Amino acid sequence: MRNGSPVRDGFLAGLRVGATSVFQIVLVGTYISIGALAHDLDFSIVWVVLSTLVVWAAPAQVIMISALGAGAPPLEVAVAVTLTGVRLLPMVVALLPILRTRASSLAGVLLAAHYTAVSMWMESLRLAPRRPVEERIPFANGIGTALIGGATLATIAGYYFARVLPEPLVAGLLFLTPMSFLVSVVRSAKMISDRVAAVAGLVLAPVLVLLGVGLDLMWTGLIGGTGAYLVRRLARARA
Numbered sequence: 636m637r638n639g640s641p642v643r644d645g646f647l648a649g650l651r652v653g654a655t656s657v658f659q660i661v662l663v664g665t666y667i668s669i670g671a672l673a674h675d676l677d678f679s680i681v682w683v684v685l686s687t688l689v690v691w692a693a694p695a696q697v698i699m700i701s702a703l704g705a706g707a708p709p710l711e712v713a714v715a716v717t718l719t720g721v722r723l724l725p726m727v728v729a730l731l732p733i734l735r736t737r738a739s740s741l742a743g744v745l746l747a748a749h750y751t752a753v754s755m756w757m758e759s760l761r762l763a764p765r766r767p768v769e770e771r772i773p774f775a776n777g778i779g780t781a782l783i784g785g786a787t788l789a790t791i792a793g794y795y796f797a798r799v800l801p802e803p804l805v806a807g808l809l810f811l812t813p814m815s816f817l818v819s820v821v822r823s824a825k826m827i828s829d830r831v832a833a834v835a836g837l838v839l840a841p842v843l844v845l846l847g848v849g850l851d852l853m854w855t856g857l858i859g860g861t862g863a864y865l866v867r868r869l870a871r872a873r874a
């Protein structure tokens with residue numbers, strides 16, 4: 636028989652997972668770079684910390700900081716950041732049915748939706764089904780709290796150490812996040828459709844960039860995802 640509160644137990648377990656996850660290391664490196672970038676473009680520490688807490692998506696933050704730093708109109712920047720955030724909506728849709736129950740609080744569900752970034756999503760999708768159903772929302776929120784907490788501290792560190800960090804190091808740290816996601820995707824690809832989607836992305840993305848095709852990331856996802864779906868349908872039909 637389990638003792639204690641499911642909310643507390645789930646949240647503390649999630650904190651432990653988030654604090655020791657490999658994504659924590661990746662996010663620390665990435666957000667040190669983001670903090671340094673914001674410092675170099677003369678944003679305040681309060682502004683960049685709030686951007687980490689509110690936006691909670693490294694690619695969107697890089698776009699926002701770089702575009703605003705270059706003098707782009709705020710409305711255009713808002714649209715660009717919103718479009719990059721749309722990619723997280725399918726993750727929320729896929730994750731919440733696994734986490735929530737009829738007894739889940741609205742605040743807990745909304746917090747889990749806000750915390751859903753690729754790092755939190757992958758860890759929650761992998762580990763939350765092993766938890767009792769009443770612990771899953773607080774478990775996911777514990778993971779998110781640990782990850783966003785580490786990212787926030789790294790943002791502050793990067794901001795204040797910007798003057799002593801070599802520029803090649805700052806630039807290189809930004810590549811930690813996409814490389815970690817690529818490794819995670821390859822590691823977790825179990826079906827043929829997963830492998831097709833991964834290979835399609837690796838091939839199509841650089842080709843479309845070299846060809847100068849606009850919205851190259853969107854077309855990569857659309858073509859690769861459609862191809863993977865059709866391969867999956869064909870495999871099921873043959874089975």
